[in-house]
Amino acid sequence: MANTSLDKEKQAIVKNLIDTCGLQQALHAATQFGWHDIATEISQEIDRTKHDRRKAPTRH
Secondary structure, eight states, X not given: OOOTTSOHHHHHHHXXXXXXXXXXXXXXXXXXXXXXXXXXXXXXXXXXXXHHHHHSOOOX
């Protein structure tokens, strides 16, 4: 959650949603509530997670 444009309260909502529901459900919930800035942050977190997985070395 690197987006510093969100205030602390919204950052806490993002973290709580992700911790409670997981990324995909958090994104769905934020979208359903019309929290577009929060949904955008969660979407960016999903993208970062996908990017990090591609960079990680495969262990055998």
